[in-house]
């Protein structure tokens with residue numbers, strides 16, 4: 573098995589869960605370089621390739637749309653084409669931000685309609701894969717937290733220690749997901765039929781409700797009070813109709829925080 577993006581947050585979790593895979597970080601292979609990507613896949617001829625590499629700075633994608641399209645949109649197509657030639661299956665991660673947030677409970681076959689450049693680039697990635705390979709599993713996930721990356725839980729914990737009150741938006745609803753739980757669910761997805769999967773921890777909440785689960789001094793605010801470069805969907809709850817549910821995010825976040833405190 574070959575994993576791209578192993579220096580990222582999810583990539584680290586995948587490396588823990590799948591230690592025998594070939595782990596490739598950004599310095600090893602840039603996924604936007606079509607020829608090296610093809611070379612490594614044809615050389616290793618793995619049974620499966622997992623792509624956790626992406627440009628994930630949602631606000632940065634608004635400013636750097638060409639880069640976003642290249643990394644998140646076209647590069648997954650290069651990986652998929654190489655997988656097709658090598659007879660490998662591809663697992664790739666996409667996002668709740670392919671949806672516009674105007675509906676409720678997004679299922680796997682619901683129509684995507686991204687409202688920001690990150691979501692557009694990730695949708696382009698899904699399409700590029702589907703054009704180049706039949707044997708794919710696209711896993712849409714949301715609101716990731718875990719070790720070795722910039723994430724909401726770490727940011728809020730740190731702010732909570734520095735200031736008396738931390739304002740957190742209460743009008744965007746989604747499903748937090750622990751990278752370790754998603755990584756552990758990935759081998760099962762490999763054994764399933766090709767297609768799109770929605771894999772998140774169970775339970776939905778606002779960012780404020782998420783923060784209140786682990787800090788006492790969060791106070792709710794609105795998105796309008798907290799302007800960001802990229803628009804976010806108001807409601808991006810992914811519904812998993814295909815596999816067994818993961819545990820609730822509340823249990824997962826407490827485990828993550830306890831694990832952090834031990835290190």
Ligand SMILES: NC(=O)c1ccc[n+]([C@@H]2O[C@H](COP(=O)([O-])OP(=O)(O)OC[C@H]3O[C@@H](n4cnc5c(N)ncnc54)[C@H](OP(=O)(O)O)[C@@H]3O)[C@@H](O)[C@H]2O)c1
Nearest residue numbers: 579580581582598602603625626628665667713715716721
């Ligand atoms: N984070 C979330 O909340 C979230 C939510 C939904 C879906 N997802 C999806 O889940 C997946 C994993 O996300 P994550 O949070 O683990 O991301 P992450 O921590 O930002 O890690 C992404 C990794 O990709 C690498 N990378 C970027 N451009 C690359 C390139 N051209 N070639 C090779 N590697 C490159 C980055 O390396 P550098 O740091 O060196 O650039 C980084 O190590 C992504 O597909 C993301 O879209 C994430």
